[in-house]
Amino acid sequence: MAIRFVTGNDGKAREARAYLDGIEAVEQVPYDYTEIQSDSLAEIAIQGAEEAHAELEGGDPILVGDTGLFVDALGGFPGPYSAYVEDTVGVERLWRLVEPEENHRARFKTVLGFTDGERTETFEGTLAGTIVAPRGDGGFGYDPIFEFNGQTLAEMDVEEKNAISHRGRALATFADWYADQ
């Protein structure tokens, strides 16, 4: 058996493997599930996991991740719409929106949705930080404008980021739970 982690991103699959090392094998599957329009990352992750489990061949369990960046001064925008906003507005212009605001606090949230076809569970991880002018060329997505402990996530190396990241925290919680099953 293997956990099928639904993502188009090899880095995320490697990260999942690191947390599940010695617990379960992780297979990366590039299934493009329908992203329902919802204010809730958990709802999106649950629907995505259940759809992938129903549509893909084979019965191995499915894990999907849904992430959002929630900016306090923007009422939590872009939140569950973060992928769409990255593609349309872009990261640099999101920074420009936040720049004139007094409060630059934001947080990343990842919700993992797991299903084995019988049970569906969600696991959450968050990372609080500050929105800053873009710095660094590592990472992906909103990493250049998200500062944690004086560094943007794009200035960290992969191991450093994964050790503190929202997805890392969600994966650690999931791995603990899964190991007990």
Ligand code: ITT
């Ligand atoms: P997959 O579902 O194929 O993994 P995705 O990009 O559609 O990729 P996510 O839910 O992980 O799905 O990401 C939503 C948005 O948040 C998207 O714009 C990402 O670039 C961004 N994002 C996710 N994780 C991030 C991270 O660790 N650092 C910076 N941006 C991140």
Ligand code: NA
């Ligand atoms: Na996703």
